[in-house]
Amino acid sequence: MKAAADWGYPPTSGTSDTVALLxxxxxxxxxxxxxVPGRDFQLSVHLDVRTRVIRIEVADASERQLxxxxxxxxxxxxxxxxxxLLVTLLAARWGAVAxxxxxxxxxxxxxxxxxxxx
Numbered sequence: 001m002k003a004a005a006d007w008g009y010p011p012t013s014g015t016s017d018t019v020a021l022l023x024x025x026x027x028x029x030x031x032x033x034x035x036v037p038g039r040d041f042q043l044s045v046h047l048d049v050r051t052r053v054i055r056i057e058v059a060d061a062s063e064r065q066l067x068x069x070x071x072x073x074x075x076x077x078x079x080x081x082x083x084x085l086l087v088t089l090l091a092a093r094w095g096a097v098a099x100x101x102x103x104x105x106x107x108x109x110x111x112x113x114x115x116x117x118x
Contacts, residue, residue, distance in 0.1 A: 008115020034060030
């Protein structure tokens with residue numbers, strides 16, 4: 001992920017891998033569950049250098065709000081249904097907020113160490 005590399009976390013780093021996976025999961029959920037015909041989703045990734053937190057936000061135009069704790073549990077043979085479990089395991093924090101004028105923003109935060117300057 002270029003942004004992570006620009007911040008000092010090369011593509012081979014665990015930080016870059018974690019951020020890329022969270023971006024992929026949240027964006028896939030927006031496409032699959034938050035899609036509204038004629039509307040796109042918006043992705044933003046920011047590094048707060050003061051707190052050393054990378055925040056990923058994916059906004060969509062769907063009125064369908066995320067209900068925490070209501071996700072079904074994927075069975076061992078299921079090919080989907082584990083995305084938010086991965087987000088829960090990889091992110092320090094995550095959540096969803098209503099978006100004005102319509103839709104929601106799902107966000108996840110990754111706490112990072114200072115980049116390796118060597």
